Amino acid sequence: MTDTTTSSRTAMIEVIKVSKSYPPNVTALADISVSIASGEIFFLIGRSGAGKTTLLKLLCNMERPSNGLIEVAGMNIHQVTGNKLAKLRQKVGVAYQDFRLLTDRTVAENIAISMEVSYKKPQIIRSRVRNLLAQLQLEDKHDILTGDLSRGEQQRVALARAVANSPTLILVDEPTGNLDATSTTQVMELLTRCSNSGATIVIATHDETLYRHSTHRVMKLHNGELASLTRGDEV
Ligand SMILES: Nc1ncnc2c1ncn2[C@@H]1O[C@H](COP(=O)(O)OP(=O)(O)OP(=O)(O)O)[C@@H](O)[C@H]1O
């Protein structure tokens, strides 16, 4: 049997007995523990409301756990402050379920943001933006305002922005919800390239085609609880 509970590689993420409640009485996550290895592609599945987005929000420090502990790259992310926190933030790229693009800015400006924050040279930024747009077949959208794009195009721009600065941890929430099969394949190819370069990737999804025939681990949540943790080809 495959050992899906532990990994011999170094852990990038340690989730230890984490719960998250929202007032007045919503238990979004209950007593979740999991270790995700550096370089791993890890899927989060479960019905709508199961707690997938909540877990991603905890992993990127957008929300604090009600109980338990989360370590990313060996640091308790809810305790680091100042410079360390700023550095940690630069190492994490997030593609949100609701995209959160700056809709009055162009595609290129949106994708460039994380690289500008970390003072990359303009020439490097320009070439990375063009390269990402080519990988996602969005070359012709470079100068379009993201507010004028289709949902599927916005979704891919959100992904390009998340990976642009080559973060070591990439969190993607429902990355293919609005995409056709070809675009879905391009998105997964891009994420696989990021993984091959060493990034750890956590993907929340309802799309079985992303993991069904893979050996990647898949964690299923049900009403905030861990329902199962198996390989994609065993789900
Ligand atoms: N800020 C909040 N206040 C109150 N309840 C919340 C809040 N955020 C999430 N919840 C609740 O927590 C539960 C988990 O929500 P979450 O968004 O994590 O689900 P999900 O698995 O991502 O669902 P979906 O597949 O629809 O995106 C849901 O019952 C949701 O209503």
Ligand SMILES: [Mg+2]
């Ligand atoms: Mg969600």
